[in-house]
Amino acid sequence: MSSPVTLPDFPLAPPASLFARLRQAVAEDWLAYTQHPFVEQLGKGTLPEAAFRHYLVQDYRFLIHFARAWALALVKADTLEDMRHAADTISALLNEEMRLHVRYCARWGISEADLEDAPEAQANLAYTRYVLERGFSGDVLDLQVALAPCIVGYAEIGRALHAQFAESLAQNPYRDWIEMYAGEAYQQVARHAILQLDRLAARRLTEARFPDLVETFRQATRLEIAFWDMGLMQRF
Structure with missing residues (x-):
């Protein structure tokens, strides 16, 4: 039997949080996402400009559907507080x-x-429609779990790159991108998403349901990997 994959510490997610449990359950895929060659090249500043440009365009298209997913979260919200959060x-x-x-x-x-x-690139179509499908066919917890690898994963990536490449960041052409996701404003967005998952879990999670949430989280993480692959393989 192979040893469990050890993930780097991520202080925003306490070990008992639902996000931390999901992250550990898909540890191998999570490392492939957060330490993808696209991410490593961003940190080193060696990512080809054409790859970054293509990624930026697709990321804009992604945000359109991300907004639609949050509109669905508003419809499926349990409480007025959750509705206001989705609306904001x-x-x-x-x-x-x-x-x-x-x-x-x-x-x-x-x-x-x-x-x-x-x-839209095929990787973008696959990812955004999967998130929407989980929202339509499941409940608000299914939807938020599908959204979490993007929301929280970017915070982890930005934080790690900023720490790892601090000395060379001034010369990095992608410095603004790294600093945006490493910055306190975005870290707070991720922190809130982790807490929101726990609030939803308190009302809706059972241990019998946990394996299905793991599979949703795993699939969304793999679609994030495919999104990075798209950035490396295609050109705008």
């Missing part, structure tokens, strides 16, 4: 993050028209 997230995505994304892409020579006109 939708507003932030549509009115703040997507506008910031447009401005960020402009630095890389990508216009808003480029973003709007770009076709």
Whole structure:
């Protein structure tokens, strides 16, 4: 029998949290996602610009469907507090993050028209539709578990890259991206997502249900891996 995969510490997720349990349950896939060659090249600053540009365009398309998923979370919410959280997230995505994304892409020579006109890559289609399907066919906990690898995974990646490459970050062309996800504002988003999973779990989780949530989390994590693969293999 092979030894269990040891994951690096992630202080935002206490060991007893649902997120930490899911992360450990898919440890091998989680490392393949958070330590993917795309991520490593971002940290070193060696990622080809064309790969990053293609990723940025697809990430914008992803955010559109991410907002739709949060709209579904509002519909399926258990409480008014959960509804307000979902509504605030939708507003932030549509009115703040997507506008910031447009401005960020402009630095890389990508216009808003480029973003709007770009076709979705197959990896993007597969990932976004899977998250929506889990929301439609399951409940709000299924949906939030499907969303968690993206929300929290980027916080872990940003935090790790910022720590690992601190000395060379000033010369890294992807410094702004790393600092955005390592920054306290985004770390707080991830922290809130972890707490929200625990609040939902307190109302809806049974141990009999846990294996199904693991499979949802695993599939979403593998689709994140495919998203990085897309960034390396295709060109914008």
